[in-house]
Amino acid sequence: GLVRRKEDVVAALVAVMNPKAIIDRTPPAAAKAEGFNTVAANERQLYGRTVETLTFMERGLHYQLPITLTQKTGFYFDQRPLRTRIEALSRGSRVLDGCCYVGAVALNAARGGASEVVAVDRSTAAIEAGKQCAALNGMADEIHFVVSDIHAAFEQAEKDGGYDIVVCDPPKLAPQRRNRQRGMGGYRRMAAGACRATKAGGLVALCSCSAAVSADALQRALALGARDAGKRALVLERFFQGVDHPVAAAFPEGLYLKVLLSRVEPL
Missing domain, CATH: 3.40.50.150 (Vaccinia Virus protein VP39)
Structure with missing residues (x-):
C-alpha cells in the first residue's frame, strides 16, 4: 500500500505542494489494523522544519493547535x-x-x-x-x-x-x-x-x-x-x-x- 511508497508520496507532495513540513499522523490503532508498524514519535517528521503548532484560519476564525492533539x-x-x-x-x-x-x-x-x-x-x-x-x-x-x-x-x-x-x-x-x-x-x-x-x-x-x-x-x-x-x-x-x-x-x-x-x- 501507500506505506511502502511513503518516500515516493513525500517526494510528490514536495514537488507539487512545496510544503513547510510533512508529518505522519497515522494513529497506532490504524497502523495495527492495517498490519504495518507504528510510527515512532521521533520518526513522524517526514519533511521540513519541526512543527509544534498547527496555525490556520477557517472562515475568518483563527486557530492555533498543538501538533500533539491526535484527532x-x-x-x-x-x-x-x-x-x-x-x-x-x-x-x-x-x-x-x-x-x-x-x-x-x-x-x-x-x-x-x-x-x-x-x-x-x-x-x-x-x-x-x-x-x-x-x-x-x-x-x-x-x-x-x-x-x-x-x-x-x-x-x-x-x-x-x-x-x-x-x-x-x-x-x-x-x-x-x-x-x-x-x-x-x-x-x-x-x-x-x-x-x-x-x-x-x-x-x-x-x-x-x-x-x-x-x-x-x-x-x-x-x-x-x-x-x-x-x-x-x-x-x-x-x-x-x-x-x-x-x-x-x-x-x-x-x-x-x-x-x-x-x-x-x-x-
Whole structure:
C-alpha cells in the first residue's frame, strides 16, 4: 500500500505542494489494523522544519493547535458545513457544543451572536486548546469551556432548563461493521441525552463519523433516542462532509460523515 511508497508520496507532495513540513499522523490503532508498524514519535517528521503548532484560519476564525492533539489532521475540517449553519442559527440562543474537541462549533456560535455558549469535552488537552483559540479570536469571555463526560453535561443541561441548540458530535462509536450494533446503542443514548438537554422547539444536531452507520440508521437512532426522552425529532436538514472531502462514486462508504439537524418537540 501507500506505506511502502511513503518516500515516493513525500517526494510528490514536495514537488507539487512545496510544503513547510510533512508529518505522519497515522494513529497506532490504524497502523495495527492495517498490519504495518507504528510510527515512532521521533520518526513522524517526514519533511521540513519541526512543527509544534498547527496555525490556520477557517472562515475568518483563527486557530492555533498543538501538533500533539491526535484527532485526524488535528482539526475536523470536514464539519465546516455544520459550523457555518450553526453560526447562522445562533443569534440570541443558548448553545451547547457537545464533544466539542477544540470548540470550533462554539466559536462559530459565539460569532453568530449566541447569548450563551458552553463547550464540553472529556479531553483536558482539547479544552485547553479551545480556550486558547477563543482568546485568539477575542472570545475568551463568550464561551464557557468544561471538561466533562457528555452524558453528565446533558443531565446538567436538563436540570438547568435546557439549551436552544445542542450539537452532539461524538467520537466514532462504530469504527467497523462488527461494532455497528453496539454503536447504534451509543447513538441512541446520545440522541436521548441531547433531546433531554434541549428546550421544546429547540434544535439538535446529531453527528456520526462512522462509515459503518448509514444516514438511515442514524435517523433511526435519533427517532428512538428522542422517544426515550419523551420527545420527537423532526429532521430539518442533513449535512455531510465538506466538498474538500469528496466521495468516489464507486465507493459509497466514503460518505462517512452524517449530520441530522432536527427540531425537538414534546410527544
